[in-house]
Amino acid sequence: DTEVTQTPKHLVMGMTNKKSLKCEQHMGHRAMYWYKQKAKKPPELMFVYSYEKLSINESVPSRFSPECPNSSLLNLHLHALQPEDSALYLCASSQAFFQGASGELFFGEGSRLTVL
Amino acid sequence: LAKTTQPISMDSYEGQEVNITCSHNNIATNDYITWYQQFPSQGPRFIIQGYKTKVTNEVASLFIPADRKSSTLSLPRVSLSDTAVYYCLVAPRDSNYQLIWGAGTKLIIKP
Numbered sequence A: 001d002t003e004v005t006q007t008p009k010h011l012v013m014g015m016t017n018k019k020s021l022k023c024e025q026h027m028g029h030r031a032m033y034w035y036k037q038k039a040k041k042p043p044e045l046m047f048v049y050s051y052e053k054l055s056i057n058e059s060v061p062s063r064f065s066p067e068c069p070n071s072s073l074l075n076l077h078l079h080a081l082q083p084e085d086s087a088l089y090l091c092a093s094s095q096a097f098f099q100g101a102s103g104e105l106f107f108g109e110g111s112r113l114t115v116l
Numbered sequence B: 001l002a003k004t005t006q007p008i009s010m011d012s013y014e015g016q017e018v019n020i021t022c023s024h025n026n027i028a029t030n031d032y033i034t035w036y037q038q039f040p041s042q043g044p045r046f047i048i049q050g051y052k053t054k055v056t057n058e059v060a061s062l063f064i065p066a067d068r069k070s071s072t073l074s075l076p077r078v079s080l081s082d083t084a085v086y087y088c089l090v091a092p093r094d095s096n097y098q099l100i101w102g103a104g105t106k107l108i109i110k111p
Helices: none
Strands: A004-007 A010-013 A018-025 A031-037 A044-050 A053-057 A064-070 A073-079 A087-094 A111-115 B009-013 B018-023 B031-038 B045-050 B053-056 B061-064 B070-075 B084-092 B105-110
Touching (some): A004 A087, A010 A018, A031 A064, A044 A064, A044 A073, B009 B018, B018 B084, B045 B070
Parallel strands (some): A010 A111
Antiparallel strands (some): A031 A044, A031 A087, A044 A053, A087 A111, B061 B070, B084 B105
16 A cells, blocks of 8 residues: 545535644655645645654644644644645655665645645 | 746747757756656646756656756657647756746747
């Protein structure tokens, strides 16, 4: 199984809603990532988890709250978002950070978020 | 952290070989060069990775000159389904969090 599965594929929410994006992988990867991608732009790194611990937070606003319940799952909790947060949210995984690990990132298909 | 420069867009025709060049003048000794492909509304997909000289897999070839300041992704005999955005990235092999995603190259394949 070389898939990263993201749900939901599409999400529409109001600025006062609370919602969550979910990501799952069963490749035994110990590093998981959240990226945000706006139209016609490259992916922007948001968060990195390594061995279920938050390793990188790229100065993301607190209205985005990541969670890694176990080594296979990654969530992104959303609260009080702004319309400019509308984007494609991508989850990725890779082998853990150690010398000689493959550089390959495995991405999910993304969750298309629209904030009204 | 090494940054990359690629052409914004390229056009080619089905059956042709396509070469996309990436410039990375400040590449570090322990940096690898990685290429990803992305179709609209999908996540990027790993194509190939290399350190020096030439790497080939079933999808593409990657040519890296001795000074490593540039690299060329070669796609043999492209088809319409190769229309996508191609990203060149440079980072230490086990440090994906250091990846800097450039603007990418929008490749359009015509019939």
